[in-house]
Amino acid sequence: MDERVRLIVCGEPWRGDDAAARQAARLLPERVRRVADVRLVGQLDPEQLLDVDREHPCVLVDTVVGVPAGQVVVRPLVELRGHAGPGMRSSHALPPAETIALAEALGADLRASLLIGVGGADFSFGAALSPAVLESLPRFARMIGRTVLELSARHHPTTAPVAAIAATAAATAHRASQPRKESQP
Amino acid sequence: MHGSDLPGGGAAGPGSGDGRSGSAAPELRFEVEELTRVEGEGSLRLRMRGDEVVEARLNIFEAPRYFEQLVRGRTPDEVIDIVARICGICPVAYQMSAVHAFEDLFGVQVDPEVRRLRRLFYCGEWLESHALHVYLLHAPDFLGYDSAVAMARDLRPLVERGLRLRRAGDAIIAAIGGRPIHPVSVRVGGFSRAPRRTELAALRPLLEQALDDAVATVRLAATFETPAMERVARLVSMRHPDEYPYNEGHIVSSDGLDIELPAWRDAFSEYQVEGSNALYARASDGSAYLLGPSARIALAATQLHPLARRELEATGLADEIAANIFRSVVARGVELVHAAAEALELVEAYRPPDAALVPWTARPGTAAWATEAPRGLLFHRYELDERGRIAEAQIVPPTSQNQAAIEADLRVFAPSVLRLSHVEAQRRLEQLVRSYDPCISCATHFLDLTVEEA
Numbered sequence: 127m128d129e130r131v132r133l134i135v136c137g138e139p140w141r142g143d144d145a146a147a148r149q150a151a152r153l154l155p156e157r158v159r160r161v162a163d164v165r166l167v168g169q170l171d172p173e174q175l176l177d178v179d180r181e182h183p184c185v186l187v188d189t190v191v192g193v194p195a196g197q198v199v200v201r202p203l204v205e206l207r208g209h210a211g212p213g214m215r216s217s218h219a220l221p222p223a224e225t226i227a228l229a230e231a232l233g234a235d236l237r238a239s240l241l242i243g244v245g246g247a248d249f250s251f252g253a254a255l256s257p258a259v260l261e262s263l264p265r266f267a268r269m270i271g272r273t274v275l276e277l278s279a280r281h282h283p284t285t286a287p288v289a290a291i292a293a294t295a296a297a298t299a300h301r302a303s304q305p306r307k308e309s310q311p
Numbered sequence: 312m313h314g315s316d317l318p319g320g321g322a323a324g325p326g327s328g329d330g331r332s333g334s335a336a337p338e339l340r341f342e343v344e345e346l347t348r349v350e351g352e353g354s355l356r357l358r359m360r361g362d363e364v365v366e367a368r369l370n371i372f373e374a375p376r377y378f379e380q381l382v383r384g385r386t387p388d389e390v391i392d393i394v395a396r397i398c399g400i401c402p403v404a405y406q407m408s409a410v411h412a413f414e415d416l417f418g419v420q421v422d423p424e425v426r427r428l429r430r431l432f433y434c435g436e437w438l439e440s441h442a443l444h445v446y447l448l449h450a451p452d453f454l455g456y457d458s459a460v461a462m463a464r465d466l467r468p469l470v471e472r473g474l475r476l477r478r479a480g481d482a483i484i485a486a487i488g489g490r491p492i493h494p495v496s497v498r499v500g501g502f503s504r505a506p507r508r509t510e511l512a513a514l515r516p517l518l519e520q521a522l523d524d525a526v527a528t529v530r531l532a533a534t535f536e537t538p539a540m541e542r543v544a545r546l547v548s549m550r551h552p553d554e555y556p557y558n559e560g561h562i563v564s565s566d567g568l569d570i571e572l573p574a575w576r577d578a579f580s581e582y583q584v585e586g587s588n589a590l591y592a593r594a595s596d597g598s599a600y601l602l603g604p605s606a607r608i609a610l611a612a613t614q615l616h617p618l619a620r621r622e623l624e625a626t627g628l629a630d631e632i633a634a635n636i637f638r639s640v641v642a643r644g645v646e647l648v649h650a651a652a653e654a655l656e657l658v659e660a661y662r663p664p665d666a667a668l669v670p671w672t673a674r675p676g677t678a679a680w681a682t683e684a685p686r687g688l689l690f691h692r693y694e695l696d697e698r699g700r701i702a703e704a705q706i707v708p709p710t711s712q713n714q715a716a717i718e719a720d721l722r723v724f725a726p727s728v729l730r731l732s733h734v735e736a737q738r739r740l741e742q743l744v745r746s747y748d749p750c751i752s753c754a755t756h757f758l759d760l761t762v763e764e765a
Binding site for chain 2: 168172173176222227228231232233
């Protein structure tokens, strides 16, 4: 398996804030890109998750609802199992909860994988992000980058850049001393 | 999903054991607001009095999508990209019907290798669409599961097989079309880019596995126990003298119709039904007709790839496929074999075309063509103005053509389930609807189920 950290970037580029993850992915610095297997997808598909396990976790990034617009949240991916999603009824694509359930039924171990989301406000047609989401993009990108580097350092120390390991170790130590602010999507 | 909704404050529901027959029988109905495991969103309404079906209606209330209006004023190449957006499962079909219509009007002769690439493109779509339907939508009905997720917990290899087949189809579409969903390479006159030989050669291992998986699918599907059923509707599909129908041939029927593809309107017409956001279609004598894998197998089995024909014969179910819609799962399996086998041959013989794209000049007139989408015949007709832009469009998807046949089959099938418990009756009715693999998003391009005993 590819030793890079799988970064699954979800979202439709022409549906307003749904494009936030794609836009944030463009802001990732080279040192993150080197250790990330970036996969741009419209919607999460079970096949993206089948070979994910605790040693090879993935990071799913997407726009989320249920939190204030622009707020960045980090949650264990498996928590999505309990979320029905925003009214998707067509079988053209499975809703996230079913996608995750199907992937797990097929052997994926998602316990070490993470969801990083940014609260969206406007999902209407067009490429423009809402002001709150646009303003939060650098923060969203930084959280994605930091998480990828951490996972890379933890799970693939031979491929993670030494500087990144040092940087993320320091960041982790700093964050561990701070109260956690993320809220559930 | 809703349980029985009894009108009139006292009518018996199915399974209650009374009021099943006679003119004084109470009205009974089943109601499911969201039929699951179909493509898109809609409902089914069935009202019964005793054993008599008073009303069988497929209500398609997904909002109209106005594609026929959206393409007005557009150029042919723009139309090809727009109509691909009608469906995430069968975008190739929409592109193929449109591109052939325009090329027929403009007198465009594409490179023979482009013609073969287009067949390969269609093989990819059939693999992807049929695998999704057989394994994720339909097989749970036959194997006693509520969903593919529940089935995957017990029968993991089956679901994995379905995903592998789907992946093979997606890989073909991506190799030719640039991406697996809503491909972007199709152009009037060919493709904007033809794949390199090595790109298609890389598909061989996937396709060899897909062929094995497809054969296993037919053999599995042939073991499924199905309810008894005698079809009402006539069967309609394309047929070609030399090949299993994708892009070319004639429109034929089980009662002797044989017309050229652009002449669809000579034999069929669309009509509106109150309460449905999709147009219905009927034959010129007013009758319903059925499209799709069962019809193709019934009308064009002689042109199946020898491996697919062998598997069909081994099932001994060819006649039943023509008569019992529940056997459509076998038909899809056979077509999976066909698609995988033909794709493998096309990939092995592939040479990049001398001209991936040939020049053409637009002209005014009527562009009309049909191709075989996974769910059946998909007809497009465009009027082009003096500037070569679309003045008027008509897009007739297979699901909207199948609506009347679905309702006719429901009328035949419903009485057979009324002695069953409400839950089981409802499950069988949903299974019947799923047998047509309706793509309601295409047709309005949605489904809830309401069954009432009148």
